[in-house]
Amino acid sequence: MKLQGYLKTISLTTAFLLAVTGASSAASLVLAPTTPQLTLLDPVPGLLSGAAVTTNDNILATKGRKVQGAGADGATEMVLRIPTRSAGDQFTITVENDQHQQSSSAAEDGALGAIGSTSFTLSQLTVAAVATSKGPMAFAIYLAPVDFPRPEGQDAGATERFIYLQVTALASGSSSTTTVTLLRPPLVLVHGLWSDPTTWNNFTPLIGDARFFIQEANYSTAIGSEITQYSPGLPFWSSPDSATTSALGFSYNAPTVLGQIQNFVGEFKNSMNPAKIPVAGVQADIVAHSMGGDITRTLPLLTAYLSNNTLALGPIHKVVTIATPHWGSPLAGLMLDGNDGCVRGVLADAGSVAFSSVTLNGKTTADGGVFDLEGDGFGGGLSAAITAFQQPIPHPLPTALIDGLESQSQLDGLDSSATALFIRLLCSGDTLANDLTSTGWPTIFNQDSDSIVPQLSELDGLTGTEVTGVIHSASSEQLGFGPPAELDASSGVASVVINLLNTPVTSSTYIPLPQ
Numbered sequence: 001m002k003l004q005g006y007l008k009t010i011s012l013t014t015a016f017l018l019a020v021t022g023a024s025s026a027a028s029l030v031l032a033p034t035t036p037q038l039t040l041l042d043p044v045p046g047l048l049s050g051a052a053v054t055t056n057d058n059i060l061a062t063k064g065r066k067v068q069g070a071g072a073d074g075a076t077e078m079v080l081r082i083p084t085r086s087a088g089d090q091f092t093i094t095v096e097n098d099q100h101q102q103s104s105s106a107a108e109d110g111a112l113g114a115i116g117s118t119s120f121t122l123s124q125l126t127v128a129a130v131a132t133s134k135g136p137m138a139f140a141i142y143l144a145p146v147d148f149p150r151p152e153g154q155d156a157g158a159t160e161r162f163i164y165l166q167v168t169a170l171a172s173g174s175s176s177t178t179t180v181t182l183l184r185p186p187l188v189l190v191h192g193l194w195s196d197p198t199t200w201n202n203f204t205p206l207i208g209d210a211r212f213f214i215q216e217a218n219y220s221t222a223i224g225s226e227i228t229q230y231s232p233g234l235p236f237w238s239s240p241d242s243a244t245t246s247a248l249g250f251s252y253n254a255p256t257v258l259g260q261i262q263n264f265v266g267e268f269k270n271s272m273n274p275a276k277i278p279v280a281g282v283q284a285d286i287v288a289h290s291m292g293g294d295i296t297r298t299l300p301l302l303t304a305y306l307s308n309n310t311l312a313l314g315p316i317h318k319v320v321t322i323a324t325p326h327w328g329s330p331l332a333g334l335m336l337d338g339n340d341g342c343v344r345g346v347l348a349d350a351g352s353v354a355f356s357s358v359t360l361n362g363k364t365t366a367d368g369g370v371f372d373l374e375g376d377g378f379g380g381g382l383s384a385a386i387t388a389f390q391q392p393i394p395h396p397l398p399t400a401l402i403d404g405l406e407s408q409s410q411l412d413g414l415d416s417s418a419t420a421l422f423i424r425l426l427c428s429g430d431t432l433a434n435d436l437t438s439t440g441w442p443t444i445f446n447q448d449s450d451s452i453v454p455q456l457s458e459l460d461g462l463t464g465t466e467v468t469g470v471i472h473s474a475s476s477e478q479l480g481f482g483p484p485a486e487l488d489a490s491s492g493v494a495s496v497v498i499n500l501l502n503t504p505v506t507s508s509t510y511i512p513l514p515q
Helices: 002-021 026-030 057-062 250-269 291-301 330-336 338-349 384-388 408-416 418-426 474-479 493-501
Strands: 039-042 069-071 077-083 090-096 111-113 124-128 137-143 160-169 175-183 187-190 214-216 227-231 284-289 316-322 357-360 364-367 397-405 465-468 511-513
Touching: 057 077, 057 137, 069 250, 090 111, 090 137, 111 124, 124 137, 187 250, 187 291, 214 250, 250 284, 250 291, 250 364, 284 291, 284 493, 291 316, 291 384, 291 397, 316 493, 330 338, 338 418, 397 493, 418 474, 465 493
Parallel strands: 069 175, 187 214, 187 284, 284 316, 316 397, 397 465
Antiparallel strands: 039 077, 077 137, 090 124, 090 160, 111 137, 160 175, 227 357, 357 364, 397 511
């Protein structure tokens, strides 16, 4: 009989608590311990309303993916969820730096905002619990820092760093601290014209660096058998059969690269990151060589770029371009010229097919990559494709520019190269063949170059990091230019890239393009 009395008392007590708290079940009470407990949630996509975190309390209480950290990209948000005993309970949330002191820098440690906020600048925020279908809960939003490396340089060798979120219940004074792991955004390498992901194989020490989650974009699918029409023509002894999509233009390849970046961000979020933990993430860093930089700059022109899943900010955090022809190259126009058909045939037989336009399967017509790369190297004569990404965009791309410059000894290699001699003899009437000498080649650019892209074009007419004694690519080596190429291990370019990735995006090194 005494046991039945105890059970009745417990039942009445539970009913009373449910009535005064508004909780839907006794299970809800179990979720509300005396010490506040914080859950970190990735809001993408389950907690979004359009391109922002929802203000619907019941959705905030029931959805979202639990995570342990975030990519430090200045765009990623995490929803903070705190179960409590009563609606109206108040909590103070404090962002603490890696020294467990209240943060004094939103840029370095991230910041807080209330649900519905569009601005996140606070290191401390007080929130009140509201009634939800899962019991009373309090919510807030944490915005990740603008970048992983901090200006003082202490993060250069780090794979991860940490901040802490302290939650204090105002009524009781009890508190808890949750560790937030901050990771570098995923790093996507984008190859160039007539290339594929293998071009990065020797790009050490970046390749294999455990600090980065590195993925390689690939837009090099074979299309030779699908070509039903193309221009300009090729000599009778040559054909476009070896062509891949990397020979096509910016707008043709940009959607493929955008989709791959989005997929890589998804993999990064789902524990494919150096910490091997679930994290929130929105953006990736990009390292692009040659035309890969032009394709990267084309991405913001795509409708899908500012998707809801990127909080309408786009999936790119910061960009490093290596010898990108931001202003095109005079070589592009010469390759398509009627006077250089023989050289065009030699290149096509080597797998480097120069197109003005291509029709695939009699249906899809695309501009050629070489056609899109036309420009005089001084900012004039730009193709429509280059002109398009020179126009203002809602969120400019913070970009660090690397320009490679060949040495005279590398140019001198043309005079003793059997390949260059063969081309000069076979195609003696072609302008490019006649200029394929140490003295003739520089006259194509009328400025310093890396053998393919003139310096001013590599720099978009701005400033960057100069690397001397390098040529554009392995295919330049095959023509007779002396090594190393920019993506060779011995070029030193990979170390320059690592230094730039360890430079905060807020540094003047990163120029918001277009300018």
